[in-house]
Amino acid sequence: MKSFRFLNPASLDEAIALATAPDAGDARFLAGGQDLLTEMQEHLAEPDRVVNLKSVPGLDRIEAGGGRLRVGALATLVRLEREAAVRARWAALSEAAASVASPQIRSCATLGGNLCQRPRCAYYRIEEARCLKKGGTECFAYGGSNKYSAILGGGPSWIVHPSDLAPALVALDAEIVLRGAGGERRLPLEKFYVLPADGDVTKETVLAPGEVVTEVVVPEPPAGARSTYLKFRERESYDFALAAVAASLVLQDGVVRTARICLGGVAPVPWRAPQAEAALLGRRLDAALAKQAAAAALAGAAPLEQNAFKIPLTKTLVERALLALAR
């Protein structure tokens, strides 16, 4: 690991100032450290400065009330998993948090870190493979090993976004709050992520240098709303998603009034499935409709050589998530 300066700011403003100072060099914010430290050990990240957000008070709150849920960037996943209000009203979020990695990691990992984590693609994680994500010219997964790669929204990079919380929060219509030297901005979480074709391929988000995620705000679901997160892992104990689905529905007498569906593990960003949502609206949710919605969600899939299996797999997950919400 390259040597770096470790800084413990007392406030968010100080943290941002430290990260954006003219002599800051490559500065990174440290939250739970579960991804950043591994990246540093593997020489994928070599910051000059590490600005510790844990020394900033108040970034780890979880507050439910006033028609919304506010979760600070430093709230740990284990708290999101266990918090009674989250479990009761934002089930997809607590289920997503519970599905992450191992209990040991969940007790350190944070919301902000989870949303900003870098890809798990093996080529990206191997220092020697200078892939597109690391400033190279080629996505090695495309013509190489691509069993774990994207089937939706791929190209010119075929990573899948590894976050479990992101699809759940997109399905719950969350907003993300960012703070930088120029002040604060809020945007729908969906707009926080960028497809490789639409922006800087070495990044997954719109986060600017020196900008920090401060919190996520999730609206209170309407009466009758239910949500769930269904994740499929190759190894149940400890793994990233091979495919996942977050769904949030309002049902009235079995008829779908609102629907938000977001897929995980299949695209470079949390992948919203508007065709599936449209297929559901105003119709009675039964097995046939769930199947139809699942097909709509995967209609645009363009698999690579080794990952066509993700299509039937994801369809099954969508169907099952919807039917679980209908029960």
Added chain:
Amino acid sequence: MKLEPRAVPLQDAPPKRKVKTTQVVNGIETEVEIEVEDVPAGQWPPRASLRVLNHDIPRVDGPVKVSGAARYTHDVRVPGMVWARLLLSPLPRARVAALDLEAARAVPGVVHVLVVEREETGWLGQPVAVVAAETLEAAGDGLRALAARFEPLPWVVDHAAAVREGAPAVGRGANVGRPETDGDEARARAALSASATRVRATYTVPVQHHASLETHGVVVDYRGGEDAVVYCSTQYAQGFAAEAAKELGLKAGNVRGVVEHMGGGFGSKFGLDAQGLYACRIAKELKRPVHLMLDRRAEFLMSGNRSGTSMTIEAGCDAQGSLTGLVAEAWKHGGLGRGSLSGLPYCYKAGAHFRDVRSVRMHLDASRAMRAPGHPQASFGMESILDELAYAAGLDLVEIRRRNAAHPAWVRQLDRVAREIGWDQHPHRTQPGKPDREECIGIGFGISNWGSGGSSDCEAEVRIEKDGSVVVACAAQDLGTGTRMYMAAIAAEEFGLPVAAVTARLGDSRLPTGVASGGSVTTPSVAPAVKDACTRARGAFAAHLAQVLGRSAEGFRFGPDGVRHDGMTERLAWSKACGTLPAEGLSARGKWQESLQTRGVRCTQAAQVAVDPGTGRVRVLHMVCLQEVGLALNRLAVKSQIQGGMIQALGYALGEGRQLDSALGLQLNASFEEYKIPHALEIPRMTTLIDDDDTRNGVAGVGEPPAIPGASAIANAVHNACGARVRELPITPDKVLLALGKVV
């Protein structure tokens, strides 16, 4: 009355006789003839009379391991120690184009840079340079400062590329080895043609890793002078110390090898290895101790592996299900090594068989012995083809095994295991189930064997102290399987003591001759030697007491109620009896004895799985294992080791396998994130049964057989559940979905 101190020597040069035995060299079984002393054969007490042995004994080192207090080689710190790290070839074959030694030496804290390959590397992960520094971090910085540049040379890391015309040569000689054949091909093919039913299929097992939780490595404590201590994560402390002595240029007797605890070896840790060699060289150069442990990536790339296999098998049977013929053509993928594959038809008899096995070499680290080398691969091929044959002929999956098993022990084991897994109530005994529900339940079977006995060289020493405590010692190492425990338990049994009164010393090359712990030889080597030492110590103690008490030596009995003599009504407490010993106590050396061990253990397993056809997920619900073990010294430890084997096999079935990018020459899963060994949630219900119908009263090694048939049983269970025949391990969801025709 004055007591003379006495150590009891071995008898003078007893007569010798020759016996045939199976010995294991680096994990490979070999039939050899050895000379043993022709002394009256020692015997274990009848099982019914055992007080300590053949019971469940909690392990003595459990608490230190669970609490982290156990000192592994990784944990050793000695004064003045430097830390060394390796630079590995990032490509399977490359020219070493640049190494900036000056820059590395200039890194603060770096004390030594050793270049071990200046020209050309020939396998992925081959060490190129070693940097030693005052801290691990500085050593890492030194490696970066080398700014190594490698120019790729043509390589082959997959079968197809290696056998292609004009393929880059892997070392000297052809990439495809000479065929190893067995059987009469014409006869086997004729038998196949005459079969009532015949099937043919190709099965593939990937290269698997030992995945020891403790990586390979050593701490060489040499500070100049004539002596050194090497702390080594090894399966053979004495061999390791001898190799280190040679490298250090010291007398063999002056180098002590120590391994207090082992974090797994599975056949990959017999020798000094490259890292041990470099650590010795640097220690010798600097006259300072060197700590050199592999990091996880290096462990995956350069510490050996279980060779992969691709095998095409054709088998036929008659109308009753008796195998009439079998022809197998197989390739072994052992990197630079020859790989290993047990003979097919493995544990079955086939009327006529023929096999042709060849190794295909690649620019990858050489395969090494790994828990039952060659057996799991052969088992996967054999159990799979047997199932395919049974389905094709409409036969019961248990019946076809009973009919063809090469030994009657498997027949009784199959009956019991079938009962335990619920075969009679299972709906799919001759045809697989359909993928028509979220949980399709299937059952599969497999059998295995392993043959080795102990090493005739093994010795042990027992010392009875004047305060009544007992120390039993042997240089052999405890790989985590409970060697320490049973050494103490044997002495406790022999002297009528509680286990806690006995201390076992092991894992130290200065102790009496041990054995290389591979091929399940440790227990059948060490236990007889310890038992023999105890027998001799009892004799010597009796002789001593006879002198003190004026009684005949033959009449003394040692039991939990103390020392008795046939001619006395009162008994003597153990501590009182020991109090009569001279200050240095009493010691006796014992030797391995043929009569105290047994060889050849058979194992049968069944697995019950649930397959989800919607996702391809396979969940193992239940595994049953019934295994012969001869005399179980510690039933708890035996069952624990069997379970470890079953879990390892579950890993082979569902998660493990080296993944390479042939074009880039990279291993894509050289970490525990991507190399998916089972974790807690993957562990099924396990019914672990010791086959007590095996009444041989000798000690056998039990570690290999349970790791063999589990993957085969699981693979067959997946097919039995829903009709998805996956012929390539591991059985991951993508392959199940593909086999079910769900991927379009």
